[in-house]
Amino acid sequence: MADGYSKDTDQQRTYRAFQSLIAGEDGAIDLAQAALLIASIEYPGLDITHIQAQLDALARRVRIMLALPSPDQLPDLPADVDPLNVLAVMNQVLRSEEGFHGNPEEYYTPDNSFLNKVLENHTGIPVTLALLYIEVGKRVGIRLEGIGLPYHFMVGYKLPDQMIYLDPYTDSSFLTAQQCLERIRLLAKRRIKIHPRWFEPVTHRQLLLRLLNNLKKIYIDREDFPHALNISDFILMLIPDAALELRDRGHIHLQLKHYGRALHDLNTYLELSPQSSDRYEILNQIKSIRRFIAMMN
Structure with a gap:
């Protein structure tokens, strides 16, 4: 290629796999696989199947505590299972037992944005911890949505009469929309105008863009332009005419x-x-x- 710039074979394969993964319907995008393909740019040779198995194991522990069979036997939750109880058990496994938590001291470390390192270090930033909850929830049989609030990313679950929110970065407690707003105002350190659209679930592509934009800023601030270029390439695969x-x-x-x-x-x-x-x-x-x-x- 021109200007001495070329991609190695592993990187080309990663890009092709990512492009194929995001080519279909948004809801069909495997977020864990997409996040791990992004991480493989920093960690070449990453065993994606092994990392996916770690997510399966976490979900299996939740299912065992709920006395549920494996997803092969029963992929969806039975109608008589209380989703709030499911979320409470997820919190017990992910937060109380495994100790997944936010990492404010080293917030801008790239590893906080890589799912493999989040699983290894048990720390992350709001969007990667939300991704962890979404992916474990999917394997348990409960659908959690990414909620792209300003300053903070959370997850939501739609009950018949309302949406409840969880903040995996801070404490994973159940929150109302009003309580979420109070947290945003604390983070913003000023009064801000609230927009209802903030509470709309994000698409899978939007979640990946949030993750990638975090990484891009980190790499540019560090003047790590080779990795910043990789991340920009991923972003333009998601939004080619941006x-x-x-x-x-x-x-x-x-x-x-x-x-x-x-x-x-x-x-x-x-x-x-x-x-x-x-x-x-x-x-x-x-x-x-x-x-x-x-x-x-």
């Missing part, structure tokens, strides 16, 4: 001296956003790149 992401990837390519690829992404950004406020800044960057490429030839 103009701002193309601009950001163009800047990452530029940091890595991938001049041809930077030129392509920045030109595409301007095609998609011809009236962007940074248009002239980007045009000047494009001119500089072209002059540099001409000097090299």
Whole structure:
């Protein structure tokens, strides 16, 4: 490929597997597998099947405590099983026994965003701990939804008359919408206008984007541009025509001296956003790149 930039075979396989995984209906996306494919960029050779088996084992413990047969025999919860009791038992296994908890002291460590390391270290950030609950819940037979609140990611479960929320990062207690708002205001440290759409369950793609955007920021702040590029590639597989992401990837390519690829992404950004406020800044960057490429030839 141009500018000396190429992907190794393992990375190509990972990208193809991720692209195939997200190609179908949103609800059919296997979130655990997608998260582990993302983690395999940092941890090449990651045994995804082994990690999935760890999730199966956690769910099996919950099922045993609930006196439920295996998912092969009974994939869905019986109608007479109280979902609140199921969630309480999940909390007992995941939080009380296994000690999964938030990691505020090392919040911006990349490992907090990788599901394999969350399972190994028993710590994570809100979105990865929510993902853990969603995936264990799926294996137990209960459907938990990701709730993408600002400042904080939670999970929700829809009861017949209301939605209840859990905060796996903080204490995993059951919360009402009002209690969630109080936590957001504490995190924001100011009064903020509340939008009802915040409490709408996110799609699987949106959850993965939240995870990826966290990682992208961490890597850029660390000036780890090779890994930032990997993450930007994943984001653009999820949202191929995202103009701002193309601009950001163009800047990452530029940091890595991938001049041809930077030129392509920045030109595409301007095609998609011809009236962007940074248009002239980007045009000047494009001119500089072209002059540099001409000097090299």
